[in-house]
Each structure stands twice: as C-alpha cells, then as structure tokens.
Amino acid sequence: MKRIIFLPLILLLFFFSFTLNAQNQPVYAGLNSDEQLAFVGMPLADLIERFGSPRSVIAERGNEVWQDDVVFQYNGADFYIYRDRIWQIKLASTQGVSNGDRKSAVLQTLGNRAEDRGDHLFVQITGRDWPLIMRVNFSSSNNSGQVTAIYIYRPDF
Numbered sequence: 001m002k003r004i005i006f007l008p009l010i011l012l013l014f015f016f017s018f019t020l021n022a023q024n025q026p027v028y029a030g031l032n033s034d035e036q037l038a039f040v041g042m043p044l045a046d047l048i049e050r051f052g053s054p055r056s057v058i059a060e061r062g063n064e065v066w067q068d069d070v071v072f073q074y075n076g077a078d079f080y081i082y083r084d085r086i087w088q089i090k091l092a093s094t095q096g097v098s099n100g101d102r103k104s105a106v107l108q109t110l111g112n113r114a115e116d117r118g119d120h121l122f123v124q125i126t127g128r129d130w131p132l133i134m135r136v137n138f139s140s141s142n143n144s145g146q147v148t149a150i151y152i153y154r155p156d157f
Contacts, residue, residue: 026076026092027051033095037125039077040132040154044084047072054079080153088153095123095134103138103145110136131155 039047054072060080062068069088072079080088092099096109106121107114115122119140125132137149 027074036089036091036094037128037132037152039079039086039089040152041130042086044081044086047079047086088151091150091152094150094152097136097147097150099147099150101147103147106136106147125152 051074054074056073058071058073060069060071069080069082072081076092078090079086080090097106101109107116110121110123113123114136119138121134121136121138123134123136125134131154133153133155135149135151135153136147137151139146139148
C-alpha cells in the first residue's frame with residue numbers, strides 16, 4: 001500500500017525537477033551563433049511569443065537621456081528594446097566566447113577580426129541585413145582580463 005502512494009509522489013518530484021532545470025537554462029540554449037544574431041532586430045511581440053514573459057524588466061540609464069533603455073531580462077540574456085524592436089542583446093556566451101574566459105583565449109578564438117581596445121574588443125559582424133557589432137568587455141580591477149560582458153548590437157541605432 002505504501003508503494004502505491006510513494007510512486008505518484010516520486011513521479012511528481014521527477015517531473016518538477018526537469019521543469020525547474022529547464023527554467024535555469026539560458027533562453028538561447030541549443031541555438032547556434034547565427035540564430036543568436038537574429039535576435040537583434042526581432043520585434044518585441046516575437047520575443048515575448050518565443051520566450052514568454054521576462055524574468056524582470058528594468059530601465060538602464062545611458063550617458064544621455066535619449067540613451068535610456070528598457071531591458072527585458074531572461075536567463076542568460078538581456079534584450080535592450082528601442083520602440084518595438086530589440087537593438088542590443090547581452091549574452092553570457094556567443095561566437096565561441098563566454099563570460100569568465102581570459103582575454104588571450106578570446107583573442108585566439110576571434111582572431112584578426114577583433115579590434116583590441118584594451119578593456120574591450122570590437123568585432124564587426126558581416127553578412128546580415130544591417131550592421132552588427134560584438135563588444136566583449138574585460139575586467140580591469142584585478143588585471144585578470146576575464147570576460148565580464150558580451151554585447152551584440154546595431155551601431156546604427
């Protein structure tokens with residue numbers, strides 16, 4: 001009799017463990033780099049239809065008032081919105097580069113495409129409908145030179 005009661009409970013716990021694990025995965029898990037690049041320019045309605053409601057929505061202050069952004073935060077990615085489209089994304093990993101990677105490894109991965117600016121790199125991404133830039137920021141406080149942020153954005157916005 002006790003086995004009959006415990007079996008449904010175990011199955012229920014098993015189901016919820018997979019559900020919780022899926023929620024911790026980045027929204028772009030399983031997507032290749034080209035698919036990640038397609039997020040830039042995506043209409044806001046498509047973002048919500050594809051990934052659901054964001055984990056949070058924040059306002060991010062720019063250097064100028066006109067540079068303020070609304071940011072939809074999901075697991076592993078932040079989407080910066082201008083009017084009704086994504087103009088910039090912040091990812092934890094893309095193009096073979098991940099947060100925490102050392103600068104030397106990133107330079108090897110990106111090769112001569114990367115423009116080294118000291119505390120960050122710029123990479124122009126070609127072959128898209130509009131110009132895209134990837135910016136990789138590095139920590140400078142402890143000279144570890146590790147990736148702290150990866151952005152892909154439209155420079156024409």
